[in-house]
Amino acid sequence: MPSAQPPSPEASIAQNSPHVLLPFLQSQSQNALTRLYQRPSSCLSIFRLLAPLSRQLVMNLLWLDSPVLAGTMAAWVVPDGKKLYDEALNTLTRLHILQSSGAKLALNPTFKASMRQAITCSGTTGSFGVPAQRDDRRDAPSVETLDGYAVQRWETILHYMVSSGQGQYPTKPTQGVLYLLQRSGLMASYHGSTLQITSSGFQFLLYSPHDQLWDLLLQYLHMVEERQMDLVEVLSFFFMLSTMELGREYSTEPLSETQKAMLEDLRDYGLVWQRKASSKRFSPTRLATTLTSVSPSLPTAGGSRNPGSAPGASSVANSTGINTNDHGFIVLETNYRVYAYTDNPLQIAVLNLFITLKYRFPNLVVGMLTRESVRRALGNGISAEQVISYLTAHAHPQMRKNNPLLPVTVQDQVRLWELERNRLKSDDGFLYKDFATQADYEYVLAYAKELDVVLWENTSKRCFFGTLDGHTNVRGFIERRTGGGM
Incomplete structure (x- = not known):
């Protein structure tokens, strides 16, 4: 197992708002989360996603062998921090990291044991990946090669979204990627046309690559059940990738069948690199190793200084070009x-x-x-x-x-x-006209107004337009009044 140390605030996602993955994890069953917590890499990755106060509470309880009185824990909190403290307790409880037995608080034993292994580098679970044996015939891919591959794959997806599929590219996103973009609402097909970028898709382009990636991965997680994949195996593989070393090759042999099947999808997203699809080795790219980190998801490159900017100010542009x-x-x-x-x-x-x-x-x-x-x-x-x-x-x-x-x-x-x-608005409905007398028209119109289904009326022409939902009632009323004819 590679060496691991408790992540510092600088190496973790330090933010007041919860990470987008946490609500998804909170919606899972206790049994599923307990299975996930059996892997030290998963515990370490989830720890990184927690807010600073939640991480502090975990570390304070991690090395205690007995529960702590809730009153004792609350005594550590200043009055101004009571709200944040309650939110942290609620988050940890809903993640089943913290167990509360009335007046006492303790960590989930499974989470505690795995987190201790992650910090002390003990155990042989292989949850951090198994490095591939060195092959003298060829070297592992360089970091530059992995970065170039990740950028090329990710920009292919973004370019396709921006051009709504009308551009000409050396490579086009795979059908799996296009299906994911459609399922996530970032692109849509109108009346059988090619996929077009949506309002959500344009908003997606404004996000950082890290947020963009997690948006897609969350949709990927929502599709796990219909693809008959094991959710715990999928999550654990994401967390495993986030703790791997950039520029190193890992063996596919210890992976489960679900995780081996995921390699094809993750190659399409630029998260993993393989020499060929049947290779027994793979290397995580920077997109994968920074999933639970504050480090840039893609390499940054220095550019020329913007005209008119202050002397010495450099332009550091994200390689995706959006941020x-x-x-x-x-x-x-x-x-x-x-x-x-x-x-x-x-x-x-x-x-x-x-x-x-x-x-x-x-x-x-x-x-x-x-x-x-x-x-x-x-x-x-x-x-x-x-x-x-x-x-x-x-x-x-x-x-x-x-x-x-x-x-x-x-x-x-x-x-x-x-x-x-937007000055014009269209509504589906029915036009009622050709009334025999003005009295018939006014009588039916009054009934339709009682139902609140009238969208437009023209008294001089004895016609009005009603909503689609109200047609059954209005039609029945007319048939009853005219004895079966309209």
Whole structure:
């Protein structure tokens, strides 16, 4: 087993809001979680996902052989921290990490034993992976090779989403990836057409690679049952990958059948690398080894300095191109002209979703926010607020000196274009007309209004439009009044 030490706050996900995986784990049965806690790598990974206070409580109880009185534990908490303390206890209890027997608190024995093994490097469970025997004929893949593979696979997915399947790429996402994108609501097929990016999909593009990956993996977990896979084996493999060493090859022999089947899917997502599908070895990429870490999920690369930025300020752009440097790269003028200091194809493709590109230079793209470009984005499910949020999140440092950040006239116009598009609303229903007399029309109309199913009426033409749900009742009323005819 590789050496393992208690993760420090810097090496763990330190955040007040819970990790997206924790609610999913809390929804699982106690038996499933107890099976999961039999693996030290799973316990260590879940520990990393906990909030700082929850981790502190676990460490305080980990080496105690007897339960602690709840009152004694509560005495450690200052009054201002009572709410956070109660939330931490609730989280640990729902994860079945903490056991409460009335007035006493103790850790789940299975979790405690496995966590101790993870910290002290004891035991021979192999839950951290079994390194493959050295092969003198070939070396393990380099970190650069693994990073390049992960970036290529991940950008293939993002490029396909941005282009809605209309682009030309050397490689296209596999059918399994496309099915996952559709099931997760990031892309949708309308009237049998090719997959189109949805509003949720555009919001997905604004997330960090770490959040993007967990969004897809959560949907993958929700599909486990219909694929007749063992959920505990799937979760434990994710956690195993997150504790492996980057640049090292591991053997597939100790893996369960479920985990071996997962290798094909994880290759498509860029989480694992294999020389060929039948290989008995695999290497986790950075996407996998950072699943429960705060380290970047993909390699960062230094770029040229943005024109107009402060001297010495470097542009460190994420290789996916979506999450750019901390300084931003977009300048928006009051005349709707957009200047984007970037040469990343994926960033440019995202901008092309809602602006009309005019010029492209080595490190600069110029475009316009137009009525047509915004309406095109709205037609793809992207809202006006998402467009404004994207421009705000990636504004250039020079823009951040403005108050407000974006020109108010441009923000208002984008929202007006959305209102203009949404000024008409369609409803399914039935048109009632050709009444014999005005009295018949008014009598039926009054009945329909009592049911609150009238959407439109025209007294002069003796017709009205009713909802789909109310048609059965209105039709029956008319038939009863006319003796069976309409």
